[in-house]
Amino acid sequence: MRPRSPLLLALKLSVVLGSLWTLFLLSGPTIDFNPTYILRYRWLEYTGDDGSPESVCNCTAIQQGDKETLEQTKILTITKDFRKSIQIPDEYYINATQDCRNFKLSRKYLTFPLSQEEEDFPLAYSIVVHQKVQNFERLLRAIYAPQNIYCIHVDNKSEGSVISAIEAITSCFPNVFLVSKRVTVVYAAWPRVQADLNCMADLYNASTKWKYFINLCGQDFPLKTNLEIVRALRYLRGGNSMESERMPENKKYRFTNSFEVVNGNLKVAGKQKTPPPFNLPIMSGGAYIVVNRGYVRSVLEDHRILTLIEWSKDTYSPDEFLWATIQRVPGVPGSNWLNAKYDMSDVNAIARLVKWHWHEGSQGSLEAVYPKCEGNHVRAICVYGVGDLQWLLTQHHLFANKFDIYTDPVAIYCLEKYLRQKALADLH
Structure with a gap:
C-alpha cells in the first residue's frame, strides 16, 4: 500500500488547529495576543515546527516544483478553516506593538546588520x-x-x-x-x-x-x-x-x-x-x-x-x-x-517582476514571455501561487508583484522562510 502523504494527514490536522486558532483570535472584544505564543519561532530562524498554520507545508518540495506537493498545498489553501486560521486582524498589531521589544523578538525582525x-x-x-x-x-x-x-x-x-x-x-x-x-x-x-x-x-x-x-x-x-x-x-x-x-x-x-x-x-x-x-x-x-x-x-x-x-x-x-x-x-x-x-x-x-496575463504562455511559445500564472489574476496581473515559486526564485528581479496572504499564504510563507534561511546561511 502506498504510504499516506504527511501533508494529507496535515490537512485534517490543520482543520482542527485552524478552528482553535480562529477561536483564539475571536475570543473576545479585547484582543490581547501574546506573539510569542502565536509564533513560537526560535530566535531568527524559521523552523519546520514554528507553530504557524502554514508550517504543515513542505516548502522544500514546493520550491522544487514537486507536483503532488503543489496539488496538496493548493487544496489546503482553499480549505475554509485554513483560510480563517492564517488571518490576523488589525487589532492584533495594535495590541502586540504595545510591547515593541517582544513584538520584534517574536516576529523575528533582524535588529542588527548581518x-x-x-x-x-x-x-x-x-x-x-x-x-x-x-x-x-x-x-x-x-x-x-x-x-x-x-x-x-x-x-x-x-x-x-x-x-x-x-x-x-x-x-x-x-x-x-x-x-x-x-x-x-x-x-x-x-x-x-x-x-x-x-x-x-x-x-x-x-x-x-x-x-x-x-x-x-x-x-x-x-x-x-x-x-x-x-x-x-x-x-x-x-x-x-x-x-x-x-x-x-x-x-x-x-x-x-x-x-x-x-x-x-x-x-x-x-x-x-x-x-x-x-x-x-x-x-x-x-x-x-x-x-x-x-x-x-x-x-x-x-x-x-x-x-x-x-x-x-x-x-x-x-x-x-x-x-x-x-x-x-x-x-x-x-x-x-x-x-x-x-x-x-x-x-x-x-526592479520588479510582474506576470501580465497577455504575456503568459507555454514554454517554447514564440509569443510567451513567461509561464502561465499558477495563482489567479487581478486586473490582468498574476497573484502568485505556490506553483510560481520555483520559477520566481530563478529570476534576477529584486521584487515581485502580486502576493496576497488571503489568496495563497503558503507562497509568502515559503518565500520568506527561504530568504531568511539563505540570509543566515550566508553568514557562514
Whole structure:
C-alpha cells in the first residue's frame, strides 16, 4: 500500500488547529495576543515546527516544483478553516506593538546588520499601502534591516483600523516612519505619484547615508535577501534600473489629453494638453523603480524635472511614464541616453517582476514571455501561487508583484522562510 502523504494527514490536522486558532483570535472584544505564543519561532530562524498554520507545508518540495506537493498545498489553501486560521486582524498589531521589544523578538525582525557589507550600503524604501496590514507587515519583516530607512504612505481613504495598525507597527522602529504628507490615492491619477514623491522628500531629508531608493506597494515581496539586493545594486555602479521604452501609439492618449479627478474617479477633462516641456520624449515605463540618491535629488530639485512633474499632473497613469522619462533626461545621475539601444523592458530591469496575463504562455511559445500564472489574476496581473515559486526564485528581479496572504499564504510563507534561511546561511 502506498504510504499516506504527511501533508494529507496535515490537512485534517490543520482543520482542527485552524478552528482553535480562529477561536483564539475571536475570543473576545479585547484582543490581547501574546506573539510569542502565536509564533513560537526560535530566535531568527524559521523552523519546520514554528507553530504557524502554514508550517504543515513542505516548502522544500514546493520550491522544487514537486507536483503532488503543489496539488496538496493548493487544496489546503482553499480549505475554509485554513483560510480563517492564517488571518490576523488589525487589532492584533495594535495590541502586540504595545510591547515593541517582544513584538520584534517574536516576529523575528533582524535588529542588527548581518554583515559589514550591508551596513555600509544602506537603502531607502517607500512603501505605499491602503489595506491588508498582514501583507504589509510580512513585507516589512522580509526587507527590514536596521541600517536601512523606510517611509510608509497609508492612503487617506484606508480604514481606521488599517491606519492605526500601521502607525503602531512603525512606532516600534526608529528607522521606519509614516510619510509627513498623506494623500488620497486615485487609481491611474496623479496622487499615486505624489505619494511616492512625498516619501522621496522625507527619505532624502531624513538621512544622507542611503545609497539607493526602492519603491514598493503592500503586495510586493522580495525575491532576494538584503545582501543579494546590496550586491545587485553595487553591480549597477551608480546606474538606475527600471522599465524605460518607447511609448506605444495606443498609449499616447494618456498624455495628449487632459484628465481630472471627479468624485474619486479619473475622467477625461475634454481638452488637449500642450506638448511636453523641453521637447522631452515621453517614455513608457512602470510605477516601480530602483534609483540612486542623485536621481532622487534631481526629482526634487532639477527645474526641468519639476516642470515635467507639473505638466504631468493632469495626465492618465503618470506613474507609468514619469520615472521612465526622467531616466532619459540628460544629466540625471544614473540615466541612460535617449537612443533606442538603451531602451529597457520590465523583464530586463531588476526592479520588479510582474506576470501580465497577455504575456503568459507555454514554454517554447514564440509569443510567451513567461509561464502561465499558477495563482489567479487581478486586473490582468498574476497573484502568485505556490506553483510560481520555483520559477520566481530563478529570476534576477529584486521584487515581485502580486502576493496576497488571503489568496495563497503558503507562497509568502515559503518565500520568506527561504530568504531568511539563505540570509543566515550566508553568514557562514
